[in-house]
Amino acid sequence: MEKKLPTIEIIEKYCKGCHICVEFCPTKVLEMQGFVAAVKNLDACIKCMQCELRCPDFAIKVTA
Amino acid sequence: MAFDYDKYIRPGKLPHIWCPGCGHGIVMKGLIRAIDALGFEKNNTAIVSGIGCASRLPGYMDCCTLHTAHGRAAAFATGVKMAKPEMNVICVGGDGDGTAIGGNHFIHACRRNINITYIIMNNKIYGMTGGQFSPATPTGAKASTTPYGNPDPPFDIAKLAIGAGATFVARGTAYHATQIDKLIVEAIQHKGFSVVEILDDCPTTYGRRNKYKSVIEMMNELKDIAVPVKAAEKMTPEQLKGKVLTGVLYKEEKPEYTAEYAKVIERAKGAAK
Ligand SMILES: Cc1ncc(C[n+]2csc(CCOP(=O)(O)OP(=O)(O)O)c2C)c(N)n1
Numbered sequence: 138m139e140k141k142l143p144t145i146e147i148i149e150k151y152c153k154g155c156h157i158c159v160e161f162c163p164t165k166v167l168e169m170q171g172f173v174a175a176v177k178n179l180d181a182c183i184k185c186m187q188c189e190l191r192c193p194d195f196a197i198k199v200t201a
Numbered sequence: 202m203a204f205d206y207d208k209y210i211r212p213g214k215l216p217h218i219w220c221p222g223c224g225h226g227i228v229m230k231g232l233i234r235a236i237d238a239l240g241f242e243k244n245n246t247a248i249v250s251g252i253g254c255a256s257r258l259p260g261y262m263d264c265c266t267l268h269t270a271h272g273r274a275a276a277f278a279t280g281v282k283m284a285k286p287e288m289n290v291i292c293v294g295g296d297g298d299g300t301a302i303g304g305n306h307f308i309h310a311c312r313r314n315i316n317i318t319y320i321i322m323n324n325k326i327y328g329m330t331g332g333q334f335s336p337a338t339p340t341g342a343k344a345s346t347t348p349y350g351n352p353d354p355p356f357d358i359a360k361l362a363i364g365a366g367a368t369f370v371a372r373g374t375a376y377h378a379t380q381i382d383k384l385i386v387e388a389i390q391h392k393g394f395s396v397v398e399i400l401d402d403c404p405t406t407y408g409r410r411n412k413y414k415s416v417i418e419m420m421n422e423l424k425d426i427a428v429p430v431k432a433a434e435k436m437t438p439e440q441l442k443g444k445v446l447t448g449v450l451y452k453e454e455k456p457e458y459t460a461e462y463a464k465v466i467e468r469a470k471g472a473a474k
Pocket residue numbers: 252253254255256271294295296297298299324326327328329330335403
């Protein structure tokens with residue numbers, strides 16, 4: 138069965154580039170692209186929501 | 202679905218003014234999830250603050266809000282609660298606002314056991330004004346006013362609240378985001394004065410001066426020092442050195458102030474007859 142991937146939306150105009158989401162993602166889904174966070178490897182996402190919970194800037198929305 | 206924070210934020214208010222990596226935004230998100238979980242009406246929920254970066258929080262919230270004078274959140278909140286005891290009243294603010302200039306208001310609100318929840322974002326410094334030391338700055342730490350290291354011992358804010366008579370006291374951290382809303386929900390559901398201390402980070406005025414390489418190092422420290430109360434029961438004093446307890450630290454049932462005051466009003470009415 139094909140696994141259903143989540144959608145990760147990064148609102149670039151809110152992101153302040155703190156690296157928190159990138160650093161603490163347990164499966165290294167995210168990376169910094171210049172000053173903002175970006176999705177690098179969506180396949181690896183385990184939908185733990187930690188990036189959304191910890192982003193201080195309301196800049197990530199994960200829809201499982 | 203992703204959680205809909207926008208429902209509780211005043212339109213057009215984001216991005217907020219807090220610095221990159223400042224934990225205040227993480228705490229605000231926890232508070233929003235708590236208000237949502239409790240199903241509170243925005244029109245029946247008052248969020249009250251003093252002055253400081255942390256105290257900017259109510260400005261973003263689409264609830265009834267009061268941004269008052271430095272240190273006076275507890276006093277204004279007491280006024281709101283006395284006038285409208287049915288209203289949900291939540292104070293928010295920093296360690297400086299709540300335990301330095303506002304220390305007196307804070308301890309007496311604790312003593313009265315009025316049904317208000319006070320969320321104190323403890324980043325160990327006066328962030329807004331450029332990093333002066335606060336009563337929560339650790340001994341030896343550098344602040345703009347203690348360039349050679351702080352000689353003062355800090356307050357343990359949770360202990361201060363318990364000592365002053367608060368009937369529910371909990372502690373979390375900005376790193377442990379999942380726990381923040383749960384602690385706030387429990388605090389709000391408690392009948393009496395409840396305090397939730399969130400160990401927070403100020404990378405701009407505390408982190409830089411105290412040689413943290415980045416906000417990640419500050420977050421990792423919060424991760425490492427936190428020990429849940431249950432886990433601490435099985436640890437030796439040696440193992441607990443340098444750690445801080447998190448979770449619900451104290452809880453007791455005691456007469457609540459607005460209910461007691463209503464009785465005073467009844468007695469006064471009787472005496473006037
Ligand atoms: C009566 C008065 N005194 C001093 C100030 C200056 N002042 C503004 S914010 C602040 C400290 C805020 O620190 P804290 O509450 O820890 O919040 P943070 O900015 O760290 O979030 C001070 C001293 C003021 N606004 N009013």
